[in-house]
Amino acid sequence: MDARKEAERIVEAYTPIIMRIGYTYLRSKPDAEDLCQETLWKLIRRTPPFDDVEHEKAWVIRASINACKNELKSAARLRTTTLDEALAVGSEVVEEPSDVLQAVQDLPLGYREAIFLHYSEGYKISEIAALVGKSESAVAKDLSRGREMLRKRLGSDFQ
């Protein structure tokens, strides 16, 4: 397969899910776009073959999640923001997320991760545990507590 067709294939196949991962973990669309570039660059340079498409997809998800977690841990994100930078960000026109999406985005990271992978991406608890490197009981607990927090916040909108 030539380079362009391969690039088109992976952008088409994986940009949507990497954007969702980036937005869920980093809470920013521009950061999610950077994550797409970073993850797909790693994918296109990767030489060991994948067993199948599911293997490749699992690799992309794990690589994206790991990149997000490292980004969150990085001292770069802890830098203080100057007033000018804060004003510049504040002046951007940003589309408001829906109440439900905002409520999930406001959850602590572990709960948000479990809710995202289960409800948005359809993974079972055992699959989430393998993807994020946690035990199944820990994922089940995160999912349960996340749901409970959403129920309290959304009230009748939570079903």
Added chain:
Amino acid sequence: MKAAYRNALHAIDMDESKKNELVDYLSREAAEHTSVVKMPKRSSWRRMLLRVAAAVVACTVMAGGVAYAAGPYMTLSDAFDALFNGAPARTEVMDSIGRPVGAAAYANGVTISADAIIGDASSYSIVYSITWEDGVPDAVAENVVDLYMDGGSHVLGSSGSAGSAYFYDNDPSDNTVHYVEQLFIDSADGIIGRTCTVDFDRILHIAAESADPDSAQTVVAEGGWNLRFTIDYQDESIALPTGQALAIDGRDTTVTALTISPVSLLVEYDVQSGDDTDALAEPQELPAVRDLGTITIVMNDGSRMTFESDTCAASVSMGDGIVHCKLNKIFESAIDLEDVSSIELGGVSIPVH
């Protein structure tokens, strides 16, 4: 709630125009990455150099009573002292073109931090600290010059990189060793303002007598460590006159770009290759088209800094009967451009001021 959440999140996608840009970028990455000629990762002269550097820095600490930074990062001054042989001069140069980075990642008891970066529009040197929370293993402490980093840095949007890297230990009594990466980045628009990602997978000890990294290697630390930061130092490069006619391998050659900064020299030239273009692209022919012989930087006081072109990082591309070469040399010590009189290469002398 489930459907509302799923629908809202799935509505977040990348614009089509940005997807197209990403396809262009990834296509270039996949197609062009192999065109860059990699320099050896480590070399004997560098090992000698770093031993001297370690000795000079250690003496400075003892004599002056100066302590290294208590935090996880080296100070800019300490990092560049080690990088450029402990030379105390050129502080004003370092202040303008060097920057602290302050990005770190942790895995399996080992923290790797990118402490400082110095460079210009086409190359950089990054100084990393590698800290073991339970002390430096003996396999590392006893073999620091034979360590090898599996992985490296990458500038998003660039088409390739080439350079060298080495480990050193400036204080055997602490639980940290340092790693330096010196890279030429092949990028059409320069690297300042771009995102640099660093992906280190493992640190290996490779027996010195083994030329094959896959044999006689031992894993001394398992990652991965992933860092990300923006390249934001000041570029002090000077663009010099071009168009000089040279002869390389008996072929007409023209210098198309020449820039010098306090830390590196970049020369670009076109070799008229005609019908031989494809043949010249073969790996065994690359040494011929990238051979500019000895390159000399002549200082105002008459002193001369020389290096061979085959010690430069190189990028070679071809098309339309022309082989386009880029050669980059990162200097062993930073220079003040005010002190430079001219550059000699390929039999011509090019004035700097």
